[in-house]
Amino acid sequence: MQNTSKAVDSNVHVLFLTRSISFPGGTAPTQRVKLMAQCLIECGMEVSVLCTQVSEWPASIENKNVIGIDAGISYEYTPGTTIRSNHFLIRRWNELRGILVATYRLVELKRNKQSSCVYYYGNIMANEPARWIFYSIIRLLNLPLVIDVSERPWTLAKESRKGLINLSPFLGVRGAVVISDFLQKWAEQEKARMKKGVAIL
Numbered sequence: 292m293q294n295t296s297k298a299v300d301s302n303v304h305v306l307f308l309t310r311s312i313s314f315p316g317g318t319a320p321t322q323r324v325k326l327m328a329q330c331l332i333e334c335g336m337e338v339s340v341l342c343t344q345v346s347e348w349p350a351s352i353e354n355k356n357v358i359g360i361d362a363g364i365s366y367e368y369t370p371g372t373t374i375r376s377n378h379f380l381i382r383r384w385n386e387l388r389g390i391l392v393a394t395y396r397l398v399e400l401k402r403n404k405q406s407s408c409v410y411y412y413g414n415i416m417a418n419e420p421a422r423w424i425f426y427s428i429i430r431l432l433n434l435p436l437v438i439d440v441s442e443r444p445w446t447l448a449k450e451s452r453k454g455l456i457n458l459s460p461f462l463g464v465r466g467a468v469v470i471s472d473f474l475q476k477w478a479e480q481e482k483a484r485m486k487k488g489v490a491i492l
Contacts, residue, residue: 304337304404308393308425310413313346313373315361316353323441324412327468328364340366341396343389343421347374369393390421394428401432408435410468415460418445423458430463437466440474447477459485466490 307328312320328338345368347354357368369392370385400407409429413422415438429436444460461467461481467489469475475491482489 302337302404302406303335304339304400304407305331305410306397306400306407307338307340307410307412308397309340309342310419310421311344311346312342312412313354314340314342314366315359315364317346320412320441323439325362325364327410329362332363338364340364341393342366342368342373343370343393343425345370345373345375345385345389349374349377367392367396369396390424393425397428397432397434401434408437410437410439412439414442415440415444416442416448418458422460426463435465436463437468438464440467440478441470443474444477444481446481461485461487461489464489466492468492 305328307324309324312324314321315325324340328340331338352374354368354373357371357373359366368389370389371392372385376382376385397409400409411422411425411429413419413425426436438460440460446457446459459481461478462485464487467478469478469491478489478491482491
């Protein structure tokens with residue numbers, strides 16, 4: 292791939308804010324994030340990954356380092372550990388710490404970088420409270436938000452007719468990266484329904 296770093300502002304920082312993926316070792320979601328991150332680095336951008344949840348089970352640990360650099364991508368597990376605890380209260384604390392530390396990192400990003408973007412990589416099949424927590428924080432900080440649409444969104448599920456589940460994944464979003472023609476058609480329809488200027492790639 293040709294390096295196009297001269298044509299891109301090297302001050303741009305893209306932060307991948309991830310939920311429920313392992314990094315740097317992992318399966319398809321991890322590889323998807325790594326490949327996108329490596330492409331952005333080749334374009335002259337700075338990239339970092341925040342893993343806001345633990346990814347490893349005690350019986351099978353692949354990722355041990357809480358902070359590190361892999362292929363030029365800096366990463367951090369904001370819960371302070373990569374390993375799932377056997378104790379309920381510790382798991383809840385790790386979940387809370389993951390959100391709090393990630394929030395602090397977002398504030399640092401806003402304070403230290405003139406040009407930055409948050410790429411939210413979460414489970415779009417489920418309407419999770421953590422998504423709206425991060426959406427709200429990112430909006431308060433006035434950071435551009437891009438989301439990943441690599442699965443069928445929760446709004447297309449049969450049970451998505453009640454309550455808050457009707458909130459659109461595009462609420463407050465500036466851009467979306469889709470993985471198929473089907474999801475692109477959904478994204479275009481959702482963009483029109485929301486009357487939002489969402490860039491779709």
